[in-house]
Amino acid sequence: MAALLDGSPALVGRTRDLETLTDLLDKRPSVALVAGEAGVGKTRLARELLRRSEFRADNLLLGACRPAHDPFPYGPVLDALRRTGGLDPLGPLSSVAGVLRPLLPEIADALPACPEPLPDRAAERHRQFRAIRELLAACGRALLVIDDLQWADPLTREVLRFVLADPPERLGVLLTYTDTELPPGGPLESPARIAVGVPTVRLRLRPLGAREVHTLTTSFLKKSTVDIEFTRKLHDRTAGIPFVIEETLRALTVSGAPVTDGAGGRMLDELAVPAPLREVMHARMAELPEPAAALARAAAVLGTPAEAGTIGALCGLRTGRLCAALTAAVRGGVLHEVIPDRYGFRHGFARAAVYESISPPEREQLHNKAIDILGTGENPPLAQLARHARAAGHLPEWLRYAEAAVERAVGEGQTSAALDVLQELLDGPLGAPDAERFAVRLSEIALRAHRPELIGTLRGVVDRGELGRIARGRIRLNLGLLLARLPGRLLRARAQVEQAVAELADRPDLAVRGYNLLAIPLEGLTPLVWHEHWMSEVDAVFPEIEDVELRLALRADRIASRAHIGDGTAWQEFERLPDTAPTAGERVQLARLWCNLADAQSWIGRLDRAAELLAGGTRMAEAAGALFVGSTAGGSRLRLDWVTGDWNGLAERAESTQQRYSDIGPVVADAQLVRGALAAVRGEFDAAQRLLRATGLAKPQGAVLPVALSAAGMLTRVLLATEDVRGAAEAAEHGLRLARRKGVWVWAAELLPAAARAYALAGRSPEAVAAVTEFAAGIAGLDAPFAHTSLVAARAVLLEAQAEHERAAEAFDEAGRGYLALPMPYPAAVSAEEAACCRLAAGVQGGVDGLRAAAEAYARLGAARDAGRCRYALRELGAWRPSRRGRRGYGDQLSPREREVAAMLACGRTNREIAEGLFLSPRTVEQHVTRVLRKLGLRSRTEVGKQAPQKAS
Structure with a gap:
């Protein structure tokens, strides 16, 4: 049995809140009120705050309220003040402070003699208030923390209002409370009149989002990776409340559930309510009057948020009694207004705890x-x-x-809802015919969603051996289709599909979907001719297919696959299809077609088509409930933004997309490709190599081949930039070997020009010529404008290697015009730079102006390193042309060059790395860094990451 863990070592999702409290409470006097629902982390935030260096010299006065029927007057305040006994010395105290001797016997020796009691109780209480404030003032620089104020007794609230109205000048006050369980009037029963001019902040902590739950889970379990689908389900089940999350993880850890793989979600569904959560809910239920408890039990049976009238009807409560019961249940922290006018439980475990308590x-x-x-x-x-x-x-x-x-959910596009019901059916007491029918239906609908956990369910159904051959073949086929989506599962997927095809040998109308998967050429190294065999098998069966949705699905894959390999007839067939469909299933297939065809068009260089298809297909997918289609479109969008030069925030979006869809292989590959490309442009060559190699170059058998070949081209350029010519030639050779084995040369458009240059620089010109010749033959007559333009660029490289610089310049110009027409501005700028360099080498006019134009094109894109290289060359040529109006003055704003330096500082780059990236001297970089820090008002370069993005813009 795994040992219990102590909890998350990291405070997750509260950095901004912690900084806000630290900044405020470092001032004196000051007041902070931190609210939130039970378990959201108020106490943890306060504990973390007290560890900050800003408060190490403070006298910390800590008190906490406790739920009690008859709380002790001033209880939490007196608990805090008992800590003053350890302070040496206390500040001066008047005789008034002596009234605290009976209340604080632990520090009586530090207090004046107790004065005679006053006959008037109100006057005596006021004197106690004055004494408490005086003792707080005597503590010097102090921080008073009162936790769980919602349980405070009336006198505690009253004395806190008294102190806040005129706080001691060296006192900070932090009050936390659960705002869903407050008495009428708020945490202090009446509005706190905090003294004018005292810095004050009121924070309400929110539950954690899905990504924060993932971070908390990895931290709590001390794992480097945790299944993202599990943490999404954990977020849904716990409503993102940290206490509930941690107790759930403790329970799962004790149970031994493998939460780092796809089984964790299933274990979460089957997990009993963790004991601490059950105890909390039982205690809250025990505090409710019976009508409110009956209402809570009715809500637990309903299971989903409902109107008050519906819950009341279930337990026989109406009008005034219903209103009173609902108010008590909400105030008692049992029921919540989950959405406007709908009441239920804050999270699934709360509902389960109440449900289990019903006889x-x-x-x-x-x-x-x-x-x-x-x-x-x-x-x-x-x-x-x-x-x-x-x-x-x-x-x-x-x-x-x-x-x-x-069937209703499917018709309305509510795919996840349909799958939830089917899973519940398969978990129930079904006879064999019903189980078989529902299992097949689950496997079919699962293809529309992004629910990797269903693979385990379907594998279990197939392995039980209770199915007929046809049903088993249908489910196995769909299982293979689902496996094909996951990273590194291509070979397993194809094995399942080929086995399913054998089981469905006498039902080609069912097996054809298996033929179809085997016909799709995008992944792995299986030669194109093998896929074309299966394409012909699909074509042979297609006329016999009567199912309209299946016919559309097969046509969709045929069109996308043929477009991917440069078959221009695919677009003509697409144009003959309608853009609407009468049934939900057909609409899903149309959405899939548009998004997959957008991906194909982006690879061959039909970028205008790709953008239009992607926008329309995404809208269709959302409307039709095609969740998986919408997910995969995210990878295509990233790549389209990269090639068209829309780089603003692209690195962050790529990283976010990769994390969100970490179990969808093609999306991960696209995201890594884009991140690697951006790292290369920034000159972060180590990161670029790591990301590009991770796209599938090392394991091409299961890689998305267009991505891997594109990564090979980018990696070749990165290695050339680091002057590793031998490594660049090896990377190019590896990529060309993959393209040759696959037999789809249009996917090597990114690779060919870089490969030609690497071979030429390595003294392997015959191989460069052979590669260009082979590529030209491979794309002849195909609809692939990107590949044809790259062929022009590669031939220009060959001309340059043969010292035919003028002809090479003209060829580079032609390539640049071709890239701009696509539009692909970055390779267009590269071609412009190369054309300029060729003209400079030939000693003809236009070289300097071309180099200057290339620098400006790079700068517009945000390719600072490339722009710097061109400017450096211009300076070396003595051709740098400053503005006739002199240097523009930017005042307190960052200049363009300073913004480039600030961006690189924010990435943690050293002065040497910045100098290399921008082709500047170390002394010049040092001056730029000094100006950046001065203009941003920062003390060190490590702070630029927080400030530069806002102020540099």
């Missing part, structure tokens, strides 16, 4: 009554009715409601 007879009665209440009306909630029917033991009604719920 079986009461549960059955409530479920039966729920069927009666929800079953009326024109559009009853079928999925809910199915769950109530099953819980009440009405199995025929359960099947009828559930099947209807699935």
Whole structure:
């Protein structure tokens, strides 16, 4: 059994809140009020705050309120003041402070003698308030922290209001409270009148988002990677509340659930309510009056947020009694207004804890009554009715409601909802025919969604061996299609599909979808001729297919696949298709076609088509509930933005997309390619090599080949930039070997010019000529403008290597015009620079102006290193042309060059690296860094990462 963990070693999602509190409470006097729901991390934030260096010299006075029927007056304040006994010395105290001797016997020796009690109780209480404030003032620079103020007694609230109205000048006050459990009037029962001029902040901590839950989980479990689907489900199940997340992870750790792989989500579904969460909910329920408790039990049976009237009808409460019960349940922290006018539980475990506390007879009665209440009306909630029917033991009604719920959800594009109901069906007491039918349906609908955890469900169904041959073949086929989406699973996927095709040998109308997968050429090193065999198998069966949706799916893949390999007839076939469809299934296939064809058009260089298709296909996918299609489109969007020069924020978007879709192989590959390309442009060559190699170059058997070949071209250029000519030639040779083995040369458009240059510089000119000749033959007659333009650029490289500089310059100009027409501005700028260098080598006019134009083109894109290289060459030529109006004055704003330096500082680059990246002298960089820090008002270069993006713009 795994040992219990102590909790997350890192504070997640609260950096800004922590900085805000630190900045405020470092001033004195000051007041901070931190609110949030139970478990959201208020106490943890306060604990982290007290560890900050800014408060190490402070006298820390800590108190916490406790839930109690008869709380001790001033309890948390007195707990805090007892700590003053360790202070030496205390500041001066008047005789008034003596009234605290009976309340603080631990520090009585430090207090004056106790004065005679006053006859008036109000006057005596006021004197106690004055004494408490005086003792706080005597503590010097101090920080008073009162936690869980919602449980404070009336006198504690009153004395805090007194102190806040005129706080001691060296006191900071931090109050935390659960705002969902407050008494009328707020945390202090009436508005706190904080003294005028005292810095004050009110924060409300929000639950963690999905990405923050992922970070918290990896930190808590001390794992480098955790299944992202698991953390998404964890976020949904816990509502992002840190306490609930950590208790859930503790329970899973004890159970031994493998949360680092796809099984974690399933274990989460089956996990019992962790004991601390159950105890919290039981305690809250025990505090409620019976009508409110009955309302909570009814809400637990309903299971989903509902209107107050619906919950009340289930437990027999109406009008005034219902309102009072609902108010008590909400104020008691049991029920929440989840969405406007809909009440339920904050997270799944809270609901489960209450549901488990209901006796079986009461549960059955409530479920039966729920069927009666929800079953009326024109559009009853079928999925809910199915769950109530099953819980009440009405199995025929359960099947009828559930099947209807699935088909309704599919028709409305609610793919995930349909899959949830199907999973519940397969987990239930089904007969063999029903189990077989629903398992097949689950496997079909799963193809529309991004739900990797379903692979385990389907594999379990197939392995149980209870299915007929045809059903098993259909499910296995869909399992293979799902596996093909995951990184590194291509060979397993094809094995499943080929086995399914054998099982469906006498049903080619069903097996054709397997033929179709095997016909798609994008991944792996299987030669194109093998895929073309399966394409012909699809074409042979296609006329016999009657299913309209399947026919459209097959046409979609045929069009996209043929477009990918440069077959111009694919676009003509696409133009003959309608852009709308009558059924939800057909609309899913249309969305898939548009997005996949957009990807193909982007690879061959039809970028205008790609952009239009991607925008339309994404809208179609969202409307049709084609969740997986919408996910994969994200990778195509990243790459399209890269090639068209839309680089603003692209690195961050690529990293975010890679994290979000870490289990979709093609999306990960696209994101790594774009991140590697941007790193190369920035001159971060080590990072660029790491990212580009990770795209599949090392394991091409399962790689997305267009991505891997493009990465090979970029890697070749990176190695040339580091003057590793031998390594560049090896990278180029590896890429060309992959293209040759696959037999799809249009995908090597990024690679060819770089390969030609690497071979030429390595003294392997015959191989350069052979590669260009082979590429030219491979793309002849194909619809691939990117490849044809790259062929022009590669031939220009050959001319340059033969010292035919004028002809090379003209060829580079032609390539640049071709790239701009696509439009692909970065290779266009590269071609412009190379043309200029050729003219300079030939000693003809136009070289200097061309180099200057290339520098400006690079600068417009944000390619600072490339622009710097051109400017450096101009300076070396003595051709740098300053403005006739003299240097522009930027005042306190950063100049363009200073923005480039600031951006590189923000990335952690050293002065030497900046000098190399911008082709400047170290002394010049030193001056730029000094000006950047001065203009941004910073003390060190490490602070630029926080400030530069805002001020540099």
